[in-house]
Amino acid sequence: MVLNGPQRRGRSAGRGARRVPVVILAGFLGAGKTTLLNHLLAGTRGTRIGVVVNDFGSVNVDALSVAGQVDSMVSLENGCLCCAVDASGLDRMLSTLTDPSADLDLVVVEASGLAEPRSLVRLVLASEDPYLEYGGLVELVDAAEFPAMREQHPELADQVAMADLVVLNKVDRAADGVAELVGELAGATPVLPTEFGRIDPELLFDRVDRGRHAGPRQLTFDDLRFEDAEAGCGSGDDHDDHTGHAHTAYDTVTVETGPLHPRRFAAFLETRPAGLYRMKGTVSVGVPGHGDAYEVHTVGAYVRVERVAPQADPATGLVLIGAGVDADGLRAEVERCSTAVAGEAVEQDLLPLLRYVVDPSRNGGDAGVAGVDEGTDGHIGEGADGAWPVNPAEFGADEFTAVDDVVVADPDVVVGDPEDGAADPEDEARPEPAPTGCVAHPEAFDGLVAPEDFDPER
């Protein structure tokens, strides 16, 4: 049993520290959330998952005689953890679960009974926990009932639109036209059809091979590859039957190439295709004199870029996961960003990428970003007063002349108007940024709150 994790607020995770994705699982009554959670807990070959529920209810922990306890945690035979909290204990519980001592690969929070999905997303995005990473809002939709439910509960459409990944469950009983309807509401968000919540757990997290490497470590790209033999789908007896399993419904694209042209790559980030759910990996930039590499993590609309130690052999390795994406086209798009194709970059080409870089000092980290005044409280593209990051496609980055001139070095100036560096009143009106990344659709998460201010009833 893992209990009483240390208080870690303000502690440094250090460069390249492993973060545990926290996924929020939402869905209307009976959509199959518990079924999906049980599937995750049962089918995790050697991976460790923590689930947070409002009460133990029907999650399969009966043998441990803990049903009904609140604010408690149980250790399951396969190494997974299950805990029940009320909303007030959630932030503390997430810190306990993401602590390296818990050695988990993924934490899933079942939204029902705890708080609105939107509030939970805010809580996770606002967390200053250096070991926690936003893992996405997964919305479970009941393919049998959704069209009728939607009539009675119009808010369901908003939840679908807000999700990072839509899981269309119960496709064995799908109502006519439901896939089209949900696809329309989901817009650019990928929609994954499933039965009995049998999603591939690795869709949600990065695999760690515990056989060869005990304890947390830096992920390798091999870890991120999906191999059917090791996919861990299903709960054992159905492992050869992939019908309805998630990895029949999504594509994984691995790209290994040389250094990237940062401006081209930033443009790719901005225009990444509908259906691309996750992207993770390390990018080297082909800018002479800049040896640093960048770890890139996207979930739905969320993007986090973090500087990591320079690589001996500058290379780029990315894994992209999506539903209904053109895998070859996607690989070609990333490869077109390599300096071998795009040509060598110059220093100011870093700027559009640096706009996404997390300032590690926000997480107690040990370094700033190359070319940025390390004493500031924001990353490039974000005013030091915390104004929302500017979309590089909108701000005309071409007009900057040198990274060292970037106005974020001056805490009184908000990046907004590249012409004169003056604050853009619209920027000032934007909400507080997420401390560990950027959400491309900030309007979806208006009014981010600090964890200590989190009000689960809002």
Ligand SMILES: Nc1nc2c(ncn2[C@@H]2O[C@H](COP(=O)(O)OP(=O)(O)OP(=O)(O)O)[C@@H](O)[C@H]2O)c(=O)[nH]1
């Ligand atoms: N036919 C069919 N039934 C399913 C599927 N997934 C789940 N169910 C059934 O749907 C019912 C509800 O599933 P749950 O997992 O309890 O749903 P839930 O979202 O946790 O429900 P609440 O906790 O009440 O909100 C159960 O009887 C499941 O066995 C599916 O893909 N097909």
